[in-house]
Amino acid sequence: MSKRAKGAGATPATRALTAAGIGFTERPYEHDPRAESYGLEAAEALGVEPERVFKTLLAQADLPRDHGLVVGIVPVTGQLDLKALAAAVGAKKATMADPALAEKTTGYVVGGISPIGQKRYLTTVLDESALTHDTVFVSGGRRGLDLELAPGDLVDVTGAITATIAKGS
Template sequence: MTPAINSLKRAKQAYRILEYHHDANAGAYGIEAATKLSLDPSLVFKTLVAKLDNEKLVVAIIPVAEKLNMKLLAKAAGVKKAAMASAQEVERSTGYVLGGVSPLGQKRPLATFIDISAESLEQIYVSGGKRGLDIELTPASLQQLTKANFTPLTV
């Protein structure tokens, strides 16, 4: 079990685990998950960690086929500037490796923002805390567990 799954169990939230064989040569982890699990990419969300004003780390959850708009993230967080965090910062802060970063069960809870596109969906899929493992849950459950805000994050 991963910390993400353990956090869902503790919170008594409904979820479903989906597993696939991860290809070590895969470049885009989220697209790989959508393809191997035969899911619509608009339902599969990736977890990104960004740095605000060169200090505070935050989580942005967006569809795997989309690109995070840093200006929109900065606006949502109420700061001037956002940039992607380094791999080292991501792994140290979340406790997960790149390609397996889950928004759930992170070592240090971070302010979290979920792209507005998720809000109207019945189910979404996020990383389960390791490569080759995804979790199906409702956007409302994800919002509640991460104390996230739904906001536009992609263009």
């Protein structure tokens, strides 16, 4: 399944998937900087059900490691349930991380943060709804690029645990 779009440059996410031998398809699209929701924009541009497109969010939990940073991956149709995320990682509470800290820690820009190929390993939780799909879409590491891959492969490459962490989807 590893398919690279013509003219597309490698990102840390695509390099990590290739190095791990995981099949994926690059799905580039024309990004509109005025889009209110990057994830919903991606679903529409790619012509896929929004429930299959997942956004990567960083939260700070009361954990002793990595500034307490935790990655939550949820469908773009919903929101991250911070209480559920905290419970999934054994914390009492979680809040959204400062965008500047998220960018510095992951090496990606907000709106293009991929759960794959981040600068350092962070505890990652994937909403279990991903497992109901044959393939899902996540950011490829820049705005206007999504990667399509099997949810089990996403779990493998990120070391994610799965839990119900989305609400409203």
